[in-house]
Amino acid sequence: MPATDLQLLIDAALEAGKIATRYSGTTAQRWDKPNGAGPVTEADLAVNTMLEQRLPTARPGYGWLSEETEDSSDRLTRERVFIVDPIDGTRSFAEGSRTWAHSLAVADRGEVIAAVIYLPLRDLLYTAAKGQGATLNGATIRVSDIAALETAEILAAKPNMDPRHWRQGQVPVFDRVYRPSLAYRMALVGQGRFDGMLTLRPSWEWDIAAGDLLIREARGYCSDRLGHPLQFNNAHPRLNGVIAAGRHIHDTLHALLDPDSTGIHP
Known part of the structure; x- marks a missing residue:
């Protein structure tokens, strides 16, 4: 993994947060996708536009998979691919909740090697890179070890x-x-x-x-x-x-x- 992949995702997620929070979720334009695929708002599309311009430009050899971009089989020919959800929890966003997130990842031959989940309205930045641990706002995190x-x-x-x-x-x-x-x-x-x-x-x-x-x-x-x-x-x-x-x-x-x-x- 290029040493800067995780930082690339972090910077893109922070920018995504700036874009999304310019919209008021309850007043943002909203549409329902065909075939019951759920809602999408103008904020989802604005974030997706930025990510689709920024990330592949920085890594032109990587494929692209996003909820808000029409899929292409071209990504299947790439060893590495960006996998992103511009806003995960669109319904929550549209309702004015704070529990929506930007979710960004890089997968290498099917395995995720760099990842960011960012909740801008809760100021929570989760990050991980393969072999380097996981953090929340820079502090190391661990799963629960409860057994029962x-x-x-x-x-x-x-x-x-x-x-x-x-x-x-x-x-x-x-x-x-x-x-x-x-x-x-x-x-x-x-x-x-x-x-x-x-x-x-x-x-x-x-x-x-x-x-x-x-x-x-x-x-x-x-x-x-x-x-x-x-x-x-x-x-x-x-x-x-x-x-x-x-x-x-x-x-x-x-x-x-x-x-x-x-x-x-x-």
């Missing part, structure tokens, strides 16, 4: 608790909490603020790429719902859910999930 699931706080949306997703229909007991931005959920696990996160819904790469590295560099474990390591820059950039936590909680959740469940579909 029944005393754990797990970030998960309510549909994940449907009995059909668990072996013998037995839903495990833990304290379920929720935050709207998937990137922010993963960052909170990396920080150790919560003990794990779980989503059984097919997950877009741009929502989880940065969080995957952040958690792994914070000494946690991140996999799809079947326990497989996450691989990025796929032809169809969607992964089979996410389990993320310290080793004990990750392994417990994975063991309790029914591998034959088809997951949650949009």
Whole structure:
């Protein structure tokens, strides 16, 4: 990894925050994407325009994958690719909440090697680089090392608790909490603020790429719902859910999930 990749992402994320916070979420123009793909605002598009100009210009050999850019198979020919979500948590942004984030990552042959999750309205800058650990506002972070699931706080949306997703229909007991931005959920696990996160819904790469590295560099474990390591820059950039936590909680959740469940579909 070029030594400056992480700094490149940090600088771009800080600029993204300046752009996004010029808009008032509740008054920003908003549209609904086709086929129920969710909302987009003028702030998402403005941030995406800046990132798409700035990042590939700095690394012309890298591919590009963004929620707000029409996908191209050209990225599949590149060893390294930017994977970005200009604003993760667009609904929260549009509602005037502070729990939305910029999520930026670089993947090298399918593995994320540099990552930033930035929440400008909360002044939270999470960063990670392969082999260099993870930080929050410059301070090293670690995942929770709690071992008992029944005393754990797990970030998960309510549909994940449907009995059909668990072996013998037995839903495990833990304290379920929720935050709207998937990137922010993963960052909170990396920080150790919560003990794990779980989503059984097919997950877009741009929502989880940065969080995957952040958690792994914070000494946690991140996999799809079947326990497989996450691989990025796929032809169809969607992964089979996410389990993320310290080793004990990750392994417990994975063991309790029914591998034959088809997951949650949009």
